[in-house]
Amino acid sequence: MVSLQKIIGKNIAAYRKKLGLTQQELAVKLGLDKGSVSRMEVGRTVPRTNTLQKIANVLNVEAYRLLMPPKKKN
Numbered sequence: 001m002v003s004l005q006k007i008i009g010k011n012i013a014a015y016r017k018k019l020g021l022t023q024q025e026l027a028v029k030l031g032l033d034k035g036s037v038s039r040m041e042v043g044r045t046v047p048r049t050n051t052l053q054k055i056a057n058v059l060n061v062e063a064y065r066l067l068m069p070p071k072k073k074n
Contacts, residue, residue, distance in 0.1 A: 005046045013041040030054055
């Protein structure tokens with residue numbers, strides 16, 4: 001079973017890439033350093049609730065989408 005922090009990290013990375021943003025660009029928009037974004041994306045840290053909402057706003061998604069496991073492809 002995949003942990004929630006890994007799911008969140010994979011979702012942040014996927015939505016970031018979909019928008020064509022680098023980790024550095026996302027970090028600047030969030031007022032964080034690139035290392036913080038990197039640690040979130042690999043699942044080493046979990047963003048606080050307010051940071052998760054900021055990430056969702058920047059990535060133009062509902063916050064709950066960052067918590068959802070990806071749908072399996074058939």
